[in-house]
Amino acid sequence: MEEFGSGIQQAVLAGGSASGRLAEDVRWGLSQPRKQLHSQYLYDSLGSRLFEAICALPEYRVTQAEQKLLDRYSNLIVSDLEGPVTLVELGPGSGEKLAQLIEPLLRNNIGVNVELVDISEAALDLATRTLTRFPSVPVFCHEAVYLDGLQRSIKRRHDAGSLLVAFLGSSLGNFAPSSAHTFLSNIQTVLRAGDRFLLGLDLVKPEQELTLAYDDPLGVTAAFNRNILVRLNRELAADFDLEWFGHRVIWNFASSSIEMYLESLCEQKVSIPGADCQIRFKEGEYIWTESSYKYTTSQIVSAGMESGFATRGQWVDEEVKFAVTAFEVL
Numbered sequence: 602m603e604e605f606g607s608g609i610q611q612a613v614l615a616g617g618s619a620s621g622r623l624a625e626d627v628r629w630g631l632s633q634p635r636k637q638l639h640s641q642y643l644y645d646s647l648g649s650r651l652f653e654a655i656c657a658l659p660e661y662r663v664t665q666a667e668q669k670l671l672d673r674y675s676n677l678i679v680s681d682l683e684g685p686v687t688l689v690e691l692g693p694g695s696g697e698k699l700a701q702l703i704e705p706l707l708r709n710n711i712g713v714n715v716e717l718v719d720i721s722e723a724a725l726d727l728a729t730r731t732l733t734r735f736p737s738v739p740v741f742c743h744e745a746v747y748l749d750g751l752q753r754s755i756k757r758r759h760d761a762g763s764l765l766v767a768f769l770g771s772s773l774g775n776f777a778p779s780s781a782h783t784f785l786s787n788i789q790t791v792l793r794a795g796d797r798f799l800l801g802l803d804l805v806k807p808e809q810e811l812t813l814a815y816d817d818p819l820g821v822t823a824a825f826n827r828n829i830l831v832r833l834n835r836e837l838a839a840d841f842d843l844e845w846f847g848h849r850v851i852w853n854f855a856s857s858s859i860e861m862y863l864e865s866l867c868e869q870k871v872s873i874p875g876a877d878c879q880i881r882f883k884e885g886e887y888i889w890t891e892s893s894y895k896y897t898t899s900q901i902v903s904a905g906m907e908s909g910f911a912t913r914g915q916w917v918d919e920e921v922k923f924a925v926t927a928f929e930v931l
């Protein structure tokens with residue numbers, strides 16, 4: 602356990618860092634018929650900063666829409682939580698949205714403690730800095746994958762009071778629907794009756810808006826995507842030549858998902874000594890790096906209900922098409 606500053610502590614999972622399986626996952630992913638790299642590896646120190654830059658792009662409207670909804674409704678969302686309130690955020694990014702949930706609680710003199718779960722140390726660092734604006738709020742960080750970190754957070758909850766788990770920024774959209782269902786059920790299982798779960802998800806919208814959001818003219822999302830190769834060069838001593846991999850984005854209408862790829866622009870062989878492998882690429886061959894599934898409002902409610910949650914409220918930005926849904930464990 603490492604002290605980060607007043608009230609802020611970090612626990613790194615026993616058994617090594619959350620990215621300890623990078624080599625194993627890369628070897629496995631790049632030897633599949635459909636080459637793939639897990640999207641969680643997009644978030645190293647630079648990747649987390651590039652993601653924050655994406656959130657500021659006019660074409661990526663997820664962040665603005667969700668923050669606007671939280672501005673309007675965070676009061677209502679937290680209105681009947683009894684203190685002390687444990688707020689757990691899975692994948693907090695900058696921590697700004699969590700700050701929007703903390704403000705109304707503190708205004709009503711309700712005690713709050715925060716548990717942050719993120720695979721990226723840089724994201725945890727950024728979020729804890731954001732939350733130093735609330736000196737009375739203890740913040741504990743878990744550098745961990747979502748469910749491991751949630752289980753660790755729950756062990757630290759107060760016996761009295763309420764617990765709210767926030768999963769914002771459409772992060773659930775990175776799971777294929779069947780995995781999303783399993784993930785929600787696993788969350789529900791570790792929570793108690795009466796605990797809350799707040800889910801922010803991007804909705805289906807016209808293809809042109811979606812492809813522009815993931816392939817912005819400034820090339821920030823392309824840099825975010827290609828940075829995964831920079832990471833493999835640095836951490837696994839790989840020799841990916843960035844010039845020979847292009848950023849590609851496809852709207853998969855059948856599965857309602859934006860798919861992000863890196864396309865090999867020539868026939869090439871890449872060595873990855875840290876993962877003990879050499880990988881051959883054909884010209885035009887893709888590495889799948891992320892999918893972002895888009896939902897309808899009723900699909901979100903059904904997914905929650907099928908996982909054992911009751912819906913307490915749903916707030917929708919009709920222009921951007923984004924929804925924040927509040928669930929309660931039955």
Ligand SMILES: C[S@@+](CC[C@H](N)C(=O)[O-])C[C@H]1O[C@@H](n2cnc3c(N)ncnc32)[C@H](O)[C@@H]1O
Pocket residue numbers: 640641644649652656664691692693694695698718719720721724745746747768769770771772
């Ligand atoms: C799409 S971003 C969303 C960030 C923030 N919630 C927001 O709304 O802007 C996903 C966040 O989850 C983290 N993350 C991605 N995969 C993860 C995983 N498997 N376990 C834990 N954290 C993960 C990333 O580092 C990042 O902070």
